[in-house]
Amino acid sequence: MKIAYAMINCNRRDGSARAVNEVAERLARKHEVHLYARKAEDLDLSKIAWHRIPGVNWAEVIDFGSYYMEVNRRVRPGQFEIVHSIGCNTQRGNVVTIQNIQPAKKIILDRLGREEKVSPARRLTRWLYLNATCAAEKRLYQQRAGKKAPMFLPVSRGVAAELTKHYDIGAAQVKIVPNAADTERFKPMGEADRMSWRKINKVPTDRLMAIFAGGEWARKGLDFAVQAMGQLKDVPLTLFVAGDDADRTRFMNMAREAGAADNIIFGGFRKDMPQALAAADLFLFPSWYEAFSLATIEAAACGLPVVASRINGTEDFITPGETGDFVKHHASDVAAVLRRLCAQPQHLKVMGENARRRVEENYTWDRIAQMTEEAYQAYLNSSN
Structure with a gap:
């Protein structure tokens, strides 16, 4: 042809x-x-x-x-x-x-x-x-x-x-x-490499790490994630925001107002996204609109469960409790789902393994x- x-x-x-x-x-x-x-x-x-x-x-x-x-x-x-x-x-x-x-x-x-x-x-x-x-x-x-x-x-x-x-x-x-996803570039890392990346990027190694990725933060629902972190101060969880946005200052102020600034890292644009994803424990993506986010598939390829809103693409990929979970467009719901999942760290790993397997089979x-x-x-x- x-x-x-x-x-x-x-x-x-x-x-x-x-x-x-x-x-x-x-x-x-x-x-x-x-x-x-x-x-x-x-x-x-x-x-x-x-x-x-x-x-x-x-x-x-x-x-x-x-x-x-x-x-x-x-x-x-x-x-x-x-x-x-x-x-x-x-x-x-x-x-x-x-x-x-x-x-x-x-x-x-x-x-x-x-x-x-x-x-x-x-x-x-x-x-x-x-x-x-x-x-x-x-x-x-x-x-x-x-x-x-x-x-x-x-x-x-x-x-x-x-x-x-x-x-x-x-x-x-x-x-x-x-x-x-490119399953050779986006893949799980060994524990030593995961902890090394976290230390270099100042992510506490004694806490779980959720990662959000992308620009257009308002459309991708970062405000729900930030506000949810304000309700999870007693949960050993750090949110790492990979990417940047012209409205960055507003979101950083939002984190301070929610009392969550100490538990959120604004990591900026990344050239090491495969490593950043693989260093995390779950992928958080409460977006308002997507077609089928590549970041979602790449996170799953890195062995992360996908915690996302029920939108295009995530509806096709997520099986609740198996490859991730759904959240609503509301900070309290995001917080409730994260609190439940963070209490089951071993299940997070199992869902991440399932997500990786689904990518290998279909994506x-x-x-x-x-x-x-x-x-x-x-x-x-x-x-x-």
Whole structure:
């Protein structure tokens, strides 16, 4: 097959971009693979033809708009058998990986945005970006008479439901292809290495460690985690926050006001995420909206039980009491679940082992590449 991937920036830091890198590298061993991207980092280009798309990478809406227009101009109809667009990056896409549905995400961001302390310029550019991507999604996802529908590859059951809720996709094929983890990089560590990492990063070695990962802290529910820690002062638990956010000061103040500052470590952006995750005892993620968080799968690959809100992706992965547990969007509920789990440290280890096993069985990049290749064949063999 002759395959083109459309993704603005490809790297192994951003979730959706990482998926392109992992799948494209594997399929390039068998097929002719082209990549239309502004940047291609941490990617083996020995078998991939990279077509660099120039443009302005700030603000987000200009970055998207300039890329979108140029890739639509460069990729011509009939040039490739498969044009795999990550979201609505190109109108030429005939296979589309869907990491999120912008109108569904916009509802959450609009609500949370009232509390965020960000600049008016940031609010404006975010609003423009969300509206531009919503319009681009509608042009690509909505069925059109006389045109073969794309095949949609949502990353979770929840995203598949959002797709059909917000768009009339007609007879388009839908196949769930989840995210995955690199099980060689993200894996459990031995006890000595875990304690060594904790000492270096000033995490008490005589306490349990919960880890939260990511940016966009308001959307990912860090406030619930911080406030819950204020109710757990008698529990030997430290929360390590890996990542950063423009509203960092507000969350640090929140920790002080909750009386939890001594038990929360704001660890900043990490280049050692596999080690940071493996050093913890559980992954805490009370997010409002995700498609299927890569951090969730990577934490599970490191042998951590996943304690998360019931959202897209976690609904597919978590079996309560077996691979983790669910929490509600309320600090008291988060605190109650953490208190119960921290009283069962041995069970935390068992759930972590189960979570790792589930990743090995269902969420490896080799498996995802195979599922993607099968989806391409199904699309080419279909008449709809």
